Amino acid sequence: MEELQYIVEAEAQGKRLDVYLTEKLPDLSRSYIQKLIEKECITVEDRIRKSSYKVQEDESILLELPELEELEVSAKDIPIDILYEDEDLVVVNKEKGMVVHPAQGNYHDTLVNALLYHVKDLSGINGILRPGIVHRIDKDTTGILVVAKNDFAHGYLSAQLKDHSMKREYLALVHGNVKTDHGTIDAPLGRSRKDRMKMAIVEDGKRAVTHYDVVRRYKGFTLIRAKLETGRTHQIRVHMASVHHPLVGDYVYGHKKETIKGQLLHAATLGFETPHKGYMIFRTPVHQEFKEYLMKLHRMEKK
Helix, strand or coil: CEEEEEECCHHHCCCEHHHHHHHHCCCCCHHHHHHHHHCCCEEECCEECCCCCECCCCCEEEEEECCCCCCCCCCCCCCCEEEEECCCEEEEEECCCCCCCCECCECCCCHHHHHHHHCCCCCCCCCCCCCCECCCCCCCCEEEEEEECCHHHHHHHHHHHHCCCCEEEEEEEEECCCCCCEEEEECCEEECCCCCCCEEECCCCECCEEEEEEEEEECCEEEEEEEECCCCCCHHHHHHHHCCCCECCCCCCCCCCCCCCCCCEEEEEEEEECCCCCEEEEECCCCHHHHHHHHHHHHHHHC
16 A cells, blocks of 8 residues: 655645546546545545545645556557557557556556557567557657567667667647747656655756757747657656746646646657668657647737
């Protein structure tokens, strides 16, 4: 049993208990949080509360998280966008809201469940919960992922991640006017000491480097292309927030009041050497919600 404790921030006052914890624990579904509340695994100031309880500033919330169960992950007929497939790997374009692999509260509706249905054979290096997963992107991040179908391909692709030779570029819409056309953020990342569910820039963290170029400036917003030299958890989100340009929709590291939920971050380009067919590069346009937001900003400029 793992214990997590939170102190309610002033800006969170009045939020439903289940909503507050879902925002704190983005890898857990709201329905799973509600089940934990029903099972009395969550207390507010040492008292059992309902999911609908409105949290108050400075209240202490204690959550007892059950140990992760090593379940057999089942195949499920979930539609996915497969860009390419051969005997070694499959390249997919992940949609917003889909978790990459099973975790607490979501064992059945992940990309892995869909892959087991559509692809069948996946490498076993990462065990039963993460078969074939070479790298991952956040639940609300969209775009390209490469998945290994056998252990040789998995090791071959992972080596390129480790030596930073895999080409990974993201499109992100950030708040504010990024003044320089090009920039690099070199700041180590690790678990936040204030909130262990978040990442932060910490002195003893792992080296993290993000290069960015301005694609277009809008009134109050900037579209950037971010190139990863390293691939730490939440790297682009934390780095851009650290220079006062948080991603639009990122309620974890950015503005608490957003018109959309979930960061506008898209893995647009992925290039790598395949085990047997040479170098390949894949590109995908931003998803519909992202596109519509950009179109809205464009229309506002014309007024």
